[in-house]
Amino acid sequence: MVAAELIVTDLAFGLMLGCVFSVVAHGLNMIWGVVKVVNIAHGEFIMLGAYGAYFLNLFAGLTPLETAPVDAAIGLLVGYAFYYAFLHRELRNKETITLQSEMVTLAATFGLSLFVSNLAIILFTGNPVGVNYNPGTLQFGYVRVPLAALYVAILSVLIIMGTWLFLERTFIGSAIRAYAQDVTATELVGANPAKVASLATALGFAVTMAGGALLTVWIPVGINPLMGALYAPISFVIVVLGGPGKMWGSLVGGLTLGVVIDLLQAFTTAQIAYAAAFLILIPVLVFRPEGLLK
Amino acid sequence: MKIEKPGLTLYGLCIVMALLASAALLLGVAVSSILLLLLIYAALAYSINFITGMMGYVDFGHVLFMAIGSYALATLVSYYGANPLLGVGLGALLGLVFALGIGLVILRFRGVYFAIATVVLVLAAYNIVLQFPQLGAGGEIIFNLTFQPLATYFTIWTIVLIEIVLTYYVNRSRIGFGIRAIKNEEDAASSVGVSPRTLKLTGYMLGGLFGGAAGAVYAWSISGVTAGPAFDFTFSLLMLAMIIIGGVGTSIGPLLGAVVVYIPSYFLLTTVAQAQPLMIGLLVIIMALFLPDGIVGLLRRSNQRLRLVLE
């Protein structure tokens, strides 16, 4: 019975970790899916979101759950700024993004990632910090679950569901979907492509930074300026697994990764678990470049 | 058909290399230890130039080949007591072989997919190396070779010289035209009579070869290899920054970029450590958005004569 208990517990933790991975990657997914740009500095904005949670906890006593909306609001502004500074020149008046533009955005956001992470070291020092948030645990049968992680998991799924509803059920949402399909179609719907693209980018940033805040629950002493170097690649893998632009894809990718890491860790070593989690990407790209979902 | 006579760029680069060689011989260890790292960075910049510079495949994971070279040399010298030159040779060879294997798979991906694949390969490779006690299992592989400043210096000097000559001729040759065509449209590449796939693989393997060689010399210069720093993305990012700042795909750009990136870093490292990457980040953003041809492009546009001479 011990082995079964272990697997069930690992599965539960893996699923909860997967949920937070999903929401962390979800912002990248939205930007990638709609404006077809991969933000190499994605991890740095997760980091900023996490620091947001840290400082709001330090100065205002807010829990990571309460900081998420604040971070999201900041993310909206940052996202708009990002769009007009980095993407607008490359995207305007273009029906599809060219390889040349793709390279430009990759290089520019790569520069941004260097800039932001080092600015963060100067501002916040390189010392790792954390948010102490522990509302207790809950017993499900023989699985004991930390409430913080459970709340975060539920909130993550709600955020992803929210973005899906927004895209499916609102007029702006359908304009964004139209943009993702075909830029000229956006104008047919009667929306300004630049406005639609900037809104999608801003939403992506809002989710990214909120995700950074939620992530702090899992890293009690792990908030540091270089944390982006781990979460950016994790996000890339998740989005490719799920398929860029598919809202539920983030969840599929995140849960796959969370479960693979936690289960493999239980049976092999942490190193093999992480190596495998990253390497899944290659066969998926070769055999199912459109992602696991559909 | 006749090949165009070598231009001023090549002569200029050769003069710089001659100066670098005499600097090490005349100015002593204090200076050559600074220049050594400059040359290692230049070698890395030229190696990634074959991939990202010429073909437009943004490679965030080039440090992988550097690590392969480092481990090749460290293992050979530490466990078998081999001459470090053999280690450099093995590093280059393994870089080439791994580039062939990896390239066959990931060169099928285009644009961002390729870039992301290179990132995850490094992370996976790092975690795999940690599994092997023979590779130090996360610890270090060390060798005691005493002090050989000139040997390491001239090895990397030679590697850079070969890279310069090769870059220069590839850029001017028909093959080079094909490789560069990949950047814009892969189908156009086939107009030179070789399949784009072979061309891409050639470029990638050249990158792997020289990346491996440079990594081996780096391990030699610090007398060992440790898993953490060997797979440190910093190197990848610096290489990429160097060619973006210097001028992607050009013959002179990587060296220019290496100078611009490394020399200030040497002085800032011990004063305001973060100022340098901060500045590099800013420069990369500006270059990427406004000056896609880097410093070389800027110089060319500013002056008609330079436009004809700089390559």
Added chain:
Amino acid sequence: MQAKPRRLATRTTAIIVIVIVALVVASGGGVYYYVNYVARPPCASAPSGNIKVGFTISLTGTYNVEGGKSLAGIQAAASWINDNGGVTVNGKARNITLDYYDDQSSSTLVPQLYTKIITQDCAQFLLAPYSSGLTGAAAPLAEQYNRVMLSHGGSSDTIWTHGYQNVFGVLSPASTYFKNAIDWLVANNHSGDKLAILHADDTFSTAASAAAANYAAGLHLDVVYNDKYSATTQDLSTQLIAAKAAGAEDLLGGGHFDDGLKIVHQLSSVGWTPKFISLLVAVTEPEFQQQLGGAANLVTGPSQWETIVTYSPATAQAANIPWYGPNETQFVNYYSKQSNAGSPTYHSGEAGAAVVVLADAIQTAKSTDTTNVRQAISNMHIMTFFGQFKVDATGKQSGHSMVLVQWQSGGLAVVAPDAVASGTVKYPYTGS
């Protein structure tokens, strides 16, 4: 962008190939010659003024807590020596100057910085950085450039398996870290406890934990769980749950400061309260208790040195060992004069001791020459405020001994070995 394509003539291609092959062969020969060429080491004409001691230390990044404490310890020891007659070489008193840079806890920067310290700044002696990982990256350069290097924060036994001539440990090696904890369990009728070992995968933690597993097995303790995790692991609940499920009652392991925090933090979230916890490095730092509060209470950990444990000139005389350097009070006193130092921890003690040992070795050798000082250190057996100093043939520390500490209602008590203990181990751990 470029001129239109040109086909390379076969002849030209051949020429290029020949040129490259010639280059490789010529430079290969040249380099082969230089491999055996003994270069004049940098800064060969030693300045006769102050004695320059170079090192890097982690003031930012993962090891900033330990690094800051170490730096203040080094500075305290150096200023005590300078205020008390300096280092006497051939009848001439010379002061110690420190030449250090922040390595940002990055082993990538360490080689670059040590090369600068040696070749540009002309440091005559080296201290290692904090942590075994960084020391591992710095030590080869001490060999390459032939400089004596004292390790004060790198204790992994593997450092001394490479045949280094110039690298000496001041602190007890990693393999001895858990000895006191296991001895206590055996001596106090808890040898029936089932042990779990969970540690970070860096060289130091691996060495300490592997030695603990061996030592425990030798004493017939039952190690029911033994695993390591990588630096990328954010969630240790899998490991902790597995350890609990394996029936473990006591937990040994950890890594550095962050690891200790992470483990204790996650113990409560997976609902496991081991009876006895002993963690590396983190426990001795006051920040450990500040950040964890009640959860830190009754956690034990190995320590190289505590201010409560006093070694004095009198102890040295009783043991018939020469004494050198500041006594405990003087060290603590000088330590408190350093900026932002807080109270000294064992990282301060071991780092300060490295400077004291170096100064004594230079005085004994009557020279600042690497060969002579190396000889002096190899033969030394002295006592300092940090305890005994004596190295074995490989340069590993063999004279110094460790203690076991435990957080008890907000204060740190030395609980083992009995000879130096200020309290007794409280058992079991309650989680609050």
